[in-house]
Amino acid sequence: xxxxxxxxxxxxxxxxxxxxxxxxxxxxxxxxxxxxxxxxxxxxxxxxxxxxxxxxxxxxxxxxxxxxxxxxxxxxxxxxxxxxxxxxxxxxxxxxxxxxxxxxxxxxxxxxxxxxxxxxxxxxxxxxxxxxxxxxxxxxxxxxxxxxxxxxxxxxxxxxxxxxxxxxxxxxxxxxxxxxxxxxxxxxxxxxxxxxxxxxxxxxxxxxxxxxxxxxxxxxxxxxxxxxxxxxxxxxxxxxxxxxxxxxxxxxxxxxxxxxxxxxxxxxxxxxxxxxxxxxxxxxxxxxxxxxxxxxxxxxxxxxxxxxxxxxxxxxxxxxxxxxxxxxxxxxxxxxxxxxxxxxxxxxxxxxxxxxxxxxxxxxxxxxxxxxxxxxxxxxxxxxxxxxxxxxxxxxxxxxxxxxxxxxxxxxxxxxxxxxxxxxxxxxxxxxxxxxxxxxxxxxxxxxxxxxxxxxxxx
Amino acid sequence: xxxxxxxxxxxxxxxxxxxxxxxxxxxxxxxxxxxxxxxxxxxxxxxxxxxxxxxxxxxxxxxxxxxxxxxxxxxxxxxxxxxxxxxxxxxxxxxxxxxxxxxxxxxxxxxxxxxxxxxxxxxxxxxxxxxxxxxxxxxxxxxxxxxxxxxxxxxxxxxxxxxxxxxxxxxxxxxxxxxxxxxxxxxxxxxxxxxxxxxxxxxxxxxxxxxxxxxxxxxxxxxxxxxxxxxxxxxxxxxxxxxxxxxxxxxxxxxxxxxxxxxxxxxxxxxxxxxxxxxxxxxxxxxxxxxxxxxxxxxxxxxxxxxxxxxxxxxxxxxxxxxxxxxxxxxxxxxxxxxxxxxxxxxxxxxxxxxxxxxxxxxxxxxxxxxxxxxxxxxxxxxxxxxxxxxxxxxxxxxxxxxxxxxxxxxxxxxxxxxxxxxxxxxxxxxxxxxxxxxxxxxxxxxx
Numbered sequence: 036x037x038x039x040x041x042x043x044x045x046x047x048x049x050x051x052x053x054x055x056x057x058x059x060x061x062x063x064x065x066x067x068x069x070x071x072x073x074x075x076x077x078x079x080x081x082x083x084x085x086x087x088x089x090x091x092x093x094x095x096x097x098x099x100x101x102x103x104x105x106x107x108x109x110x111x112x113x114x115x116x117x118x119x120x121x122x123x124x125x126x127x128x129x130x131x132x133x134x135x136x137x138x139x140x141x142x143x144x145x146x147x148x149x150x151x152x153x154x155x156x157x158x159x160x161x162x163x164x165x166x167x168x169x170x171x172x173x174x175x176x177x178x179x180x181x182x183x184x185x186x187x188x189x190x191x192x193x194x195x196x197x198x199x200x201x202x203x204x205x206x207x208x209x210x211x212x213x214x215x216x217x218x219x220x221x222x223x224x225x226x227x228x229x230x231x232x233x234x235x236x237x238x239x240x241x242x243x244x245x246x247x248x249x250x251x252x253x254x255x256x257x258x259x260x261x262x263x264x265x266x267x268x269x270x271x272x273x274x275x276x277x278x279x280x281x282x283x284x285x286x287x288x289x290x291x292x293x294x295x296x297x298x299x300x301x302x303x304x305x306x307x308x309x310x311x312x313x314x315x316x317x318x319x320x321x322x323x324x325x326x327x328x329x330x331x332x333x334x335x336x337x338x339x340x341x342x343x344x345x346x347x348x349x350x351x352x353x354x355x356x357x358x359x360x361x362x363x364x365x366x367x368x369x370x371x372x373x374x375x376x377x378x379x380x381x382x383x384x385x386x387x388x389x390x391x392x393x394x395x396x397x398x399x400x401x402x403x404x405x406x407x408x409x410x411x412x413x414x415x416x417x418x419x420x421x422x423x424x425x426x427x428x429x430x431x432x433x434x435x436x437x438x439x440x441x442x443x444x445x446x447x448x449x450x451x452x453x454x455x456x457x458x459x460x461x462x463x464x465x466x467x468x469x470x471x472x473x474x475x476x477x478x479x480x481x482x483x484x485x486x487x488x489x490x491x492x493x494x
Numbered sequence: 495x496x497x498x499x500x501x502x503x504x505x506x507x508x509x510x511x512x513x514x515x516x517x518x519x520x521x522x523x524x525x526x527x528x529x530x531x532x533x534x535x536x537x538x539x540x541x542x543x544x545x546x547x548x549x550x551x552x553x554x555x556x557x558x559x560x561x562x563x564x565x566x567x568x569x570x571x572x573x574x575x576x577x578x579x580x581x582x583x584x585x586x587x588x589x590x591x592x593x594x595x596x597x598x599x600x601x602x603x604x605x606x607x608x609x610x611x612x613x614x615x616x617x618x619x620x621x622x623x624x625x626x627x628x629x630x631x632x633x634x635x636x637x638x639x640x641x642x643x644x645x646x647x648x649x650x651x652x653x654x655x656x657x658x659x660x661x662x663x664x665x666x667x668x669x670x671x672x673x674x675x676x677x678x679x680x681x682x683x684x685x686x687x688x689x690x691x692x693x694x695x696x697x698x699x700x701x702x703x704x705x706x707x708x709x710x711x712x713x714x715x716x717x718x719x720x721x722x723x724x725x726x727x728x729x730x731x732x733x734x735x736x737x738x739x740x741x742x743x744x745x746x747x748x749x750x751x752x753x754x755x756x757x758x759x760x761x762x763x764x765x766x767x768x769x770x771x772x773x774x775x776x777x778x779x780x781x782x783x784x785x786x787x788x789x790x791x792x793x794x795x796x797x798x799x800x801x802x803x804x805x806x807x808x809x810x811x812x813x814x815x816x817x818x819x820x821x822x823x824x825x826x827x828x829x830x831x832x833x834x835x836x837x838x839x840x841x842x843x844x845x846x847x848x849x850x851x852x853x854x855x856x857x858x859x860x861x862x863x864x865x866x867x868x869x870x871x872x873x874x875x876x877x878x879x880x881x882x883x884x885x886x887x888x889x890x891x892x893x894x895x896x897x898x899x900x901x902x903x904x905x906x907x908x909x910x911x912x913x914x915x916x917x918x919x920x921x922x923x924x925x926x927x928x929x930x931x932x933x934x935x936x937x938x939x940x941x942x
Contacts, residue, residue, distance in 0.1 A: 038888070102790030196838040203748035206741045207759075210766045210812065213805045217776060220783030283546045290543025303547055310554055312924055314866025316895045317561070317917050320902045324910065325560040355553045362550075386532055388539035409771065416773020418869035419895075423902060443775050443869070450782065451872055468779040472772065479771045 037163055041094060045174060049087040052178040056082030056185060063187045073192035081191045084198055085181035090174040097166050105158045109151045117147070121457050131155055221472060224465035231459045232260045237466060239263065243429035243440075245449060245460045260463050262470065264429040268439030272350045272421060273414040275435055279354025280414075281407060284361025289391055291362070292369050311359035319423030322352035327424055339436060342426070347435040349424040353417055357410050364409065368402030369395055373493045401489035408482035412475040418443040442467050561921075565914025571703035571716060572658040572666040574629055574692060576608045579651045580641065591645050601634035601641075605656065613688060624685055628692070630657045632717040655699065660715040660908035662689055666698060669907055680907070706915065710881045711897065715908030718901070720916050722883045726796055726876070726891030727865060733800020733887055734807055734864050739857055741804075742811030743846075746853075749812070750819045751841050770809035777806045778873030786874060793875040794890040802870050807860040814856020818849040851938030858931040862924050868895040894920045 057079030064070045071078075109131060110118060117123050130144045134152025185191070229237070240261015287307065291300055327348035334341030341347070372395045380390040396403075426438025427448060449464040519525065582589065585599040609625050610616065616625050633656040640654070641647050661680045664670045670679050672686050681689075692698050709719025745766075753759040781802030785791045791798050822845050830840040871877075876896050884891035892900070894916065901913040 039886075099789050103788065106790070192836065196836060199838055200748070200752060203744045203752065206744035207748050207753070207762050209741055210745060210762055210769060210808065213780070213808070214765050214769060216784055216805075217772070217780045220780050221776070224783060283549055286543045286546030287550055290540070290547055294540055294543055303551070306554065307547070307550055310550065312862065312866075312928055313557070314868065314895050314920065314924070316866070316868040316898050316902075317557070317921070320898065320913060320917065321557050321560060323902065324564070325556075355550070355557075358550045358553075386536040388536045389532070391539070412771060413773075416775065418773070418775045419899070422869075422872075423899070443773070446775055446779070447869065447872055450779075451875075451877055465779060465783070468776055472776050475771065475773055475776075476768060479768055483767070 041170060045087055045090050048174045049083045052086040053079040053083040055182055059182060059185050070187055072188050072190050077191040077195050078185050080195045082178060082181040084195065085177040086174050089177050090170050093170060093173055101162050105155060105162065108158060109155050113151055114147055125457060135159065217472060221465050221469040224462050225469045228459060228462035228466045236260060237262055241431060245463055258459060262467060264431040265440060265442045265445055267431055269415055269441040271346050271433065271435065271439055272353060272425060272441060273411060275347060275350025276353035276357055276414045277411060279351055280357035280361050280410060284358045285365055287362040288366040288369060292366050293387060293391055307359050307362060310355065315417060315419040318352050318356050319419040322348050322420055322424035326352055341436045342438040344424060344426040344438040345436050346425065346439045349421050352424065353414055353420050357414060360413060361406055361410050364406035365403045368399045372398045398491050401486055405482040405486035408478050412478035416471060416475050418447060422447050442471050561914050561917050565911055565918050567667045568706060568911040568915035569703055570700040572663040573655040573699050573701050574658045575653050575655050575697040576612060577651060578604055578608045578654045580647045580649060582649045585641060585648050593642055596641055597638060601637040604637065605629050605633060625688065627659045628662050630659045630716045631714060633657050657716055660906060663716055664907050665689055710883050711879060712881060715906050715912055718912055720897060720919060722880060723892050723894045723897035726884050727893040729796035729884060729887040729891065730799040730803065730893055731861060731865060733797055734803040735861060737804035738807045738811055742808050743815050743853060746812045746815030746819060747841055750816050766809050766812050770813060774806060774867055775869040777802055778870030781870060782873045792888055794878045796887045796891050798874050799871050799876055802874055803864040803867060807864050810860035810863065811857050815853045818852025819845060821852065822848045851934050855931045855935050858927050862927040866895055866924060868899055871896050
């Protein structure tokens with residue numbers, strides 16, 4: 036495979052240039068390292084960096100641009116009647132990429148498209164060959180340039196350390212870049228969506244049925260994109276989850292922190308944390324195959340009609356998943372309350388529970404509120420449990436026994452499978468993603484603010 | 495100030511009242527009742543706490559029980575012993591012993607012949623078709639392998655153990671009961687009768703199901719295995735690790751050791767904390783848009799999965815690494831700097847080695863999260879039905895959690911046990927990783 040080969044080649048060249056650089060420095064030192072400004076290892080690293088970094092940067096840029104550039108070249112050669120119609124164009128592009136991958140023999144398409152496909156294949160092979168040549172040239176140039184610059188009084192260490200520092204800054208910047216990437220990728224497609232559907236309808240519409248007509252003469256498939264029912268469903272499930280997670284999590288934290296013997300804590304705490312490590316798809320399976328049928332059957336015994344994909348089942352299991360999250364966060368907060376406050380309360384004759392309720396809990400309240408808000412944001416963004424255990428039909432109801440759908444469920448159902456990215460149906464997933472991102476971001480920031488602003492500061 | 499003043503006023507005003515009030519009679523019935531009530535409340539409160547923990551642990555036990563009880567049977571598989579005549583006219587009519595010729599032979603026909611010979615009373619076409627279901631459609635490949643390995647079988651008649659079809663496997667494991675009405679089960683009375691007669695003659699056996707660990711996915715539950723998904727998970731995790739570990743550690747070192755405290759680094763810090771709380775599906779949307787729509791990387795490939803998960807794991811690693819680096823006492827740095835080491839040397843020779851166990855622990859936990867992650871991978875198309883074992887990170891693949899999701903959606907009863915068994919394998923890996931993290935933490939724990 037060419038990428039592995041290229042990476043290996045670069046690594047090999049780096050190793051070689053390290054050896055060369057070090058050798059040259061040793062030779063220049065005339066046997067005494069104190070004649071050199073830096074240690075020989077620094078000269079080696081210097082040449083290795085010059086050899087590897089430009090080549091790696093080139094590789095990344097090349098791979099990022101190769102797809103779009105070749106595609107643009109191919110499109111520019113297509114006849115106008117294909118390029119002017121976005122639907123036709125995307126069909127043609129699919130065919131072209133299939134033909135280029137030598138996979139489209141069965142396709143019945145225009146000769147221009149076949150030609151374009153073959154052209155794309157040629158372009159790809161040209162690009163790959165050119166990449167290898169250019170990459171090796173850049174690596175060798177870097178090696179030669181840095182090798183010739185090595186002198187006994189060259190400040191190799193300072194050079195290397197400066198580069199290392201810039202590299203580290205670059206790595207930290209990736210965190211910002213990924214946020215920017217999230218915002219832009221969501222915003223770009225969401226704006227696309229809003230050019231088809233008005234934002235007012237999306238934000239305040241009471242109906243969600245993302246089926247859109249593929250042919251103009253199709254009936255009853257206009258599509259309605261009101262996100263209110265999705266958010267109502269999300270909030271209903273989140274509410275049920277919190278009803279489970281908050282009391283159980285809080286009381287667990289109180290018992291662990293204040294009552295439990297060290298021996299009990301030593302096995303109960305890790306056991307509780309196992310709940311947090313279980314993958315959500317496992318919870319989804321548990322909810323769909325064990326909890327939901329159990330609720331349906333017990334509902335039938337009581338004479339209630341419980342939907343087999345009820346909000347209750349998804350919410351209950353999601354609550355179980357969030358218990359350790361609430362308990363460990365509030366445990367941290369409550370253990371930060373100083374012992375002096377407890378001792379003072381005991382000294383006044385209060386019992387343990389009175390101390391916890393009237394002294395520790397109020398003191399820890401901001402932290403606990405923050406923990407609960409973080410848990411809410413996690414529940415809103417949780418996907419697999421609701422995908423497997425909640426329904427698909429958008430249902431504006433407050434009845435936990437009925438099926439509801441959520442934002443994340445809709446994102447998954449809209450985007451799984453082969454999709455064209457010019458229908459309002461697929462684009463709506465990005466608008467939903469944007470709203471989801473903003474809501475959870477807002478909750479997180481708010482939670483942090485609450486904790487910072489209202490935290491009791493001791494000593 | 496005002497508190498103090500009001501307190502003084504209270505004292506002055508209340509001094510008369512205090513003189514008039516009777517001293518508290520600590521032995522009175524009222525006080526005794528009150529104390530009893532308070533102790534009862536105390537006991538109740540403690541009981542609530544214990545009940546909460548027990549509830550959470552009960553949920554864990556129920557989860558484990560429901561998975562294990564549904565899944566343990568997937569590790570064995572029903573086999574049927576059938577007397578196969580390796581008819582030379584079908585396998586190798588010209589006696590060439592050429593593997594290509596043998597490979598093309600109709601082994602399925604041999605099995606059908608053998609089944610018809612075993613149950614001569616079955617005559618009608620539809621009855622026969624029901625009879626053939628006893629043996630899995632994958633059994634003919636086994637037979638071919640057997641003959642290719644040992645061509646001397648041709649012309650002989652041997653009793654051969656063949657893998658049974660999924661419905662009969664379910665029957666053998668007791669998931670299909672003869673007592674339910676014929677219309678509401680997948681096997682009719684005839685089929686159960688045939689199976690019973692095979693059982694009575696000792697031709698039915700349960701064996702360890704190696705295929706489950708060595709096969710890729712399949713539409714036939716008895717042939718489906720987790721190896722393809724396991725390899726896909728492996729490639730995905732490797733890509734994730736190779737990207738997120740160096741980048742995460744470098745970012746942590748910069749932020750903790752070199753960064754000036756200014757607006758920019760503050761923004762980076764807040765950003766990282768927020769990224770850690772962004773829903774995973776949003777990272778899936780980012781991967782879909784960036785890697786697939788913009789960069790045109792191959793769909794369903796572990797490379798794209800790894801790139802997506804790397805962005806998701808990055809904040810976890812950065813936060814853990816920063817905590818570990820912060821825990822190294824400043825005196826170590828000052829000693830190194832005092833001996834003339836440069837800041838970069840101080841970090842790379844002294845701080846980093848001391849922080850490494852902590853960083854590794856955080857990384858393993860991040861990798862465990864990535865291993866269990868499903869939603870972002872659904873977005874980038876790793877839900878495709880893929881039978882082949884991926885050969886590289888560029889091939890289409892699926893991962894263990896997605897395999898679980900796919901099987902959980904399958905209607906066949908037999909996939910329920912496969913799903914549960916796959917969950918057990920996934921959980922085993924997770925427990926292993928978390929155990930390793932705990933071990934590392936314990937082994938290198940250091941108090942300064």
